[in-house]
Amino acid sequence: xxxxQLLSSARTELSAxxxxxxxxxxxVKYLGTKGLLKEASDQLRTMPxxxxxxxxxxxxxxxxxxxxxFEECQARRGSTLEPTGPLVDVTEPGVLKFDHYRPGxxxxxxxxxxxxxxxxxxxxxxxxxGPELEDEFHNFEALNVPLTHPARDPLDNFYLEGSEGAPLxxxxxxxxxxxxxxxxxxxxxxxxxxPGRVYRPDTVDATHSxxxxxxxxxxxxxxxxxxxxxxxxxxxxxxxxxxxxxTRFRPSFFPFTEPSAEFDVSFEFADGTxxxxxLGGCGMVDPNVLRMVNVDPEKYAGFAFGLGIERVAMxxxxxxxxxxxxxxxxxxxxxx
Ligand code: FA5
Numbered sequence: 001x002x003x004x005q006l007l008s009s010a011r012t013e014l015s016a017x018x019x020x021x022x023x024x025x026x027x028v029k030y031l032g033t034k035g036l037l038k039e040a041s042d043q044l045r046t047m048p049x050x051x052x053x054x055x056x057x058x059x060x061x062x063x064x065x066x067x068x069x070f071e072e073c074q075a076r077r078g079s080t081l082e083p084t085g086p087l088v089d090v091t092e093p094g095v096l097k098f099d100h101y102r103p104g105x106x107x108x109x110x111x112x113x114x115x116x117x118x119x120x121x122x123x124x125x126x127x128x129x130g131p132e133l134e135d136e137f138h139n140f141e142a143l144n145v146p147l148t149h150p151a152r153d154p155l156d157n158f159y160l161e162g163s164e165g166a167p168l169x170x171x172x173x174x175x176x177x178x179x180x181x182x183x184x185x186x187x188x189x190x191x192x193x194x195p196g197r198v199y200r201p202d203t204v205d206a207t208h209s210x211x212x213x214x215x216x217x218x219x220x221x222x223x224x225x226x227x228x229x230x231x232x233x234x235x236x237x238x239x240x241x242x243x244x245x246x247t248r249f250r251p252s253f254f255p256f257t258e259p260s261a262e263f264d265v266s267f268e269f270a271d272g273t274x275x276x277x278x279l280g281g282c283g284m285v286d287p288n289v290l291r292m293v294n295v296d297p298e299k300y301a302g303f304a305f306g307l308g309i310e311r312v313a314m315x316x317x318x319x320x321x322x323x324x325x326x327x328x329x330x331x332x333x334x335x336x
Contacts, residue, residue: 116195156173183220195213259284279312
């Protein structure tokens with residue numbers, strides 16, 4: 001390669017450069033990794049020793065000259081390529097897209113529990129809790145549910161595998177177990193609510209799930225009557241759903257209350273029809289339960305109730321299928 005020829009053609013081309021694109025093509029052609037100067041360097045490596053030294057010196061001089069003159073030309077022209085595409089100021093703060101960076105919120109069931117606690121604390125209740133993994137004594141026996149009772153059928157409960165002689169454990173099937181946990185520790189007057197998860201191998205449908213939440217209520221004091229129970233449920237329903245809500249009590253049976261009832265609220269469906277929805281069970285605490293925890297039934301009486309928290313949330317927000325709470329579809333959950 002004739003290096004003098006290379007330098008002179010480079011100079012001619014540099015002097016004719018009139019655009020950033022031409023400057024860039026020049027750089028690629030002469031100074032690029034596959035450019036003419038690189039080609040000359042490769043040539044140097046394979047040259048016979050006689051001419052190698054002088055060619056090498058000349059190459060260095062030519063390379064330095066072309067690089068220097070290219071940089072001068074670049075400086076004169078105001079450097080590199082003009083940007084193409086939209087101009088972005090990288091120092092500006094980012095644009096927050098609300099949909100992508102929406103702050104999280106409590107699940108609707110969590111919100112409903114908070115609201116229930118707010119309401120019942122205003123009505124004078126305090127909050128209690130008990131374990132979800134429970135023994136048969138607290139879930140059944142102390143609640144006057146004998147071993148032979150069908151509610152204890154293994155097909156209707158999630159029992160854990162037990163070892164011989166040890167108490168049988170289960171996932172609690174009702175928050176009524178917390179009644180016993182509280183009565184074991186506290187003497188009347190008692191006025192508590194206990195929200196929490198419960199488990200039953202129920203067939204899943206629009207109003208049933210195998211894991212759901214209940215809120216238990218327990219009041220034990222002197223002179224407590226069924227009127228107090230009914231007033232309490234009615235006040236809760238009005239406070240929670242609004243003054244226009246309709247409630248209904250139906251006689252029922254629970255081994256731990258006598259008399260017992262179930263209570264329903266009216267539920268208006270999207271198609272305009274109104275139906276009753278069962279919210280929970282309730283009743284006057286059975287004297288046997290009080291005796292079991294050494295509370296004198298001659299002196300004290302009590303009422304208890306247990307309501308389904310999913311059902312309460314469904315009624316309040318017009319949700320027609322309980323499964324919506326657990327499918328984790330953000331389009332549903334974000335509405336609340
Ligand atoms: C009980 O669990 C009683 N422990 C309630 C009680 C407490 C009675 C205190 C008396 C005194 P029941 O099995 O009916 O009762 O359930 C109470 C409520 O839980 C139901 O009314 C309903 O709202 C809800 N519930 C019951 N089963 C399911 C289920 N599979 N999925 C969703 N909610 C349910």
